[in-house]
Amino acid sequence: MTKPRIYTMSFASVYPLYIQKAERKERTKEEVDxxxxxxxxxxxxxxxxxxxxxxxxxxxxxxxxxxxxNVGLIKGVVCGVRVEEIEEPLMQKIRYLDKLIDELSKGKKMEKILRMEK
Known part of the structure; x- marks a missing residue:
């Protein structure tokens, strides 16, 4: 079975896209980091x-x-799939990151994104 393409994609090639997504919504590279x-x-x-x-x-x-x-506190849908239900550990980690960046770009407070608030 071949690996999903995302596994072999360079993180360095996607990282600027995370930053661009955040900056389009008035968020910062520092917040992405x-x-x-x-x-x-x-x-x-x-x-x-x-x-x-x-x-x-x-x-x-x-x-x-x-x-x-606290990654277990990350819940919700990204790319049409509930992150908490993803069974493949690597894919789940990638989608956790996607979900957190989505939350940032949607204007959530960092305390909520980083699961500091109950």
Missing amino acids: QIVFWLTGYDEAGLADQIERNTDFETFFTEAPMLNP
């Missing part, structure tokens, strides 16, 4: 290294320092 850091455990240097090395999504998430323990 904060979401990536929260979800994956990367810091600025780690994220820059992943981008510089042009790693694919599979490597990006495999090498992530630590998935946030």
Whole structure:
């Protein structure tokens, strides 16, 4: 069975699209980075290294320092699929990131996006 195309896509090629999506809605690159850091455990240097090395999504998430323990609080639909029901772990992580970026572009407060508010 072949891997979904997203797994082999370069994170560095999609990252600017996340930023563009956020900026179109008056949000910032810094907020996108904060979401990536929260979800994956990367810091600025780690994220820059992943981008510089042009790693694919599979490597990006495999090498992530630590998935946030609150990812289970991320719920909702992205690309027509409920993220909490995705069974393939890598696809679920990718869709978690998509969902958080969607929430940012829809104007949610960072506290809600990062699951800090109940």
